Amino acid sequence: MDKNPVEPNELVLTRDFYAPRELVFKVWTDPKHFGNWWGPKDFSLNVEKMDVRPGGMFLGSQTSPEGHVMWGKFVYQEVNGPEKLVFVQSFSDEEGNTVRAPFNPNWPLEIINILTLTEENGKTSLTLRGGPFNATEDERAAFEGMRPNLEQGFEGTFDQLADYLASQQ
Structure with missing residues (x-):
């Protein structure tokens, strides 16, 4: 049985x-790399803190092209490089305290993400499973409503x- 349950849906x-699995894992876990690609197109990411170990935290802010800043965090649950990374993602303030999403008061406070990487012939297959974690019915409905986005x-x-x-490379 999977010890990282994700809620329904x-x-x-x-x-x-087309990259080695070790490199793909590294760019997910090294702050020198992570800030160069994570997030929406044309947004910049400032990595304030990145402690990739069980119980450790990523804390950073994304800035939109218009200058709007949103803070977020990951709390790492499992780190098994280079094949698996499990983290709970939330919106936060500058200190890392969990806050409600600015765009929807019913957005889940926590989203669990389970990243697995497999490599074959120099190609890495990434699977990201996730969804609301410890969520209310309203939070699950908000997540489901945003699925296409x-x-x-x-x-x-x-x-x-x-x-x-x-x-x-």
Whole structure:
């Protein structure tokens, strides 16, 4: 049984990258790399803190092209490089305190993400499973209502990741 349960209607995304698994894992866990590709297109990411170990935290801020700043955090649950990374993602303030999303008062306070990486013939397959964690019915409904936007957003983020990986080889 999977010890990282995701609630019903999880989001499952897969993408192949033409890069070694060790490199793909590194750009997810090294602050020198992570800030160069994570997030929406044309946003910048400032990595304030990145302590990738069980119980450790990523804390950072994203700035939109218009200058709007949003803070977020990951709390790492499992780190098993280079094959698995599990983290709970939340919006936060500058100190890392969990806050409600600025765009929807019913957005889940916590989203669990389970990242797995497998490599075959120099190509790494990434699977990201996730969804609301410790969520209310209203929070699950808000997540489900945003599913197409989430899929589109991750597609753009994964495009940036592919470009960044190509630049690192």
